[in-house]
Amino acid sequence: MRRVAGEEGLAEGAALLRAGGIVAFPTETVYGLGADARSDSAVQRIFAAKGRPSDNPLIVHVADREGARRLARRWPDLAERLAARFWPGPLTLVVPARKEVASATRAGLDTVGLRCPAHPLALRLLQAAALPVAAPSANRSGRPSPTTAEAVLDDLKAADGLVLDGGPSGIGVESTVVDVSSGAPVLLRPGGLGREEVEAVAGPLLVLGDDGKAPRAPGMKYRHYAPALPVRLLRLEPEAAIAVIRRQFDPADTGILAATEVREALSAYRGVDLGPDADSAAAALFEGLRRLERDPDLARIVAVWCDTRGRGLAVLNRLEKAAGGGRHV
Ligand code: TXA
Numbered sequence: 244m245r246r247v248a249g250e251e252g253l254a255e256g257a258a259l260l261r262a263g264g265i266v267a268f269p270t271e272t273v274y275g276l277g278a279d280a281r282s283d284s285a286v287q288r289i290f291a292a293k294g295r296p297s298d299n300p301l302i303v304h305v306a307d308r309e310g311a312r313r314l315a316r317r318w319p320d321l322a323e324r325l326a327a328r329f330w331p332g333p334l335t336l337v338v339p340a341r342k343e344v345a346s347a348t349r350a351g352l353d354t355v356g357l358r359c360p361a362h363p364l365a366l367r368l369l370q371a372a373a374l375p376v377a378a379p380s381a382n383r384s385g386r387p388s389p390t391t392a393e394a395v396l397d398d399l400k401a402a403d404g405l406v407l408d409g410g411p412s413g414i415g416v417e418s419t420v421v422d423v424s425s426g427a428p429v430l431l432r433p434g435g436l437g438r439e440e441v442e443a444v445a446g447p448l449l450v451l452g453d454d455g456k457a458p459r460a461p462g463m464k465y466r467h468y469a470p471a472l473p474v475r476l477l478r479l480e481p482e483a484a485i486a487v488i489r490r491q492f493d494p495a496d497t498g499i500l501a502a503t504e505v506r507e508a509l510s511a512y513r514g515v516d517l518g519p520d521a522d523s524a525a526a527a528l529f530e531g532l533r534r535l536e537r538d539p540d541l542a543r544i545v546a547v548w549c550d551t552r553g554r555g556l557a558v559l560n561r562l563e564k565a566a567g568g569g570r571h572v
């Protein structure tokens with residue numbers, strides 16, 4: 244992939260999307276790898292570049308609510324209320340799809356995940372290309388999502404396409420995915436928008452897996468977010484986590500990923516400071532995993548997290564998956 248500074252690359256990126264090519268671009272959550280969502284052959288290029296299983300559908304990015312309604316076979320009242328409140332922003336709504344959305348984009352489902360991103364470059368790219376853009380996170384399948392253009396290149400250098408460099412994406416974890424396509428709304432993936440905020444508009448959300456049924460977000464069954472080193476997650480309060488780490492892990496080959504309080508107490512260890520709260524942790528999480536995996540002296544990463552409020556729930560979910568747990572099969 245060829246990197247271009249965001250502003251200068253906009254026109255070229257839009258033209259490439261119109262020609263059926265792939266373009267990585269920043270969003271406010273993570274970098275996405277985009278292609279024309281209406282074209283099976285364009286979207287196949289995304290699956291090929293990522294090594295993504297073809298049964299995992301892609302999120303389609305639109306410039307506004309009008310663009311979303313055009314792709315929805317039905318646009319439920321709740322979709323309208325959530326989009327009116329939270330778009331542009333880190334919320335993906337799964338709704339019944341029109342046939343214009345390529346089958347490969349939907350992975351053959353009759354629904355589509357739609358989102359209007361809040362990043363100015365992403366919005367300008369969508370406006371300039373004037374088409375719906377299917378874009379999963381721009382990482383190799385199974386790897387931590389990229390929050391910088393460098394991370395995109397680390398994973399996808401060999402692919403044929405363009406990377407629009409817009410600096411680090413701010414939020415750092417992907418969008419919250421809510422299925423409003425039938426019956427009660429379901430939280431399919433916690434993300435950048437807190438569950439509490441969605442529930443303030445939608446009422447209580449069902450949570451994927453709570454009813455014991457098969458996952459409705461096909462992507463959730465795969466191993467995800469895994470760096471090159473094994474990850475251990477300690478879902479403990481600071482004091483308990485500090486004691487466990489001192490007792491069980493060797494500072495010589497263990498990297499710590501934790502909030503400031505824990506990180507500072509463990510100064511004998513190398514590691515990454517996730518900052519004081521869930522928002523700072525979300526912003527630092529994926530880059531932190533990528534930084535630690537590059538350290539040749541480390542044999543493992545020990546992550547400490549237990550907060551489930553706001554973006555904390557997404558941080559916990561990503562770390563569970565990076566550690567090989569959570570709901571993936
Ligand atoms: O923040 C984000 O959402 C980023 C940026 C680039 O927008 N995109 C992203 O896409 O995270 P991806 O492909 O890495 O994750 C999409 C998730 C997957 O878990 C997928 O299974 C689910 O959304 N999904 C997409 N379409 C769906 C559908 N029709 N029904 C159920 N789940 C769907």
Ligand code: MG
Binds near residue numbers: 379380388
């Ligand atoms: Mg992804």
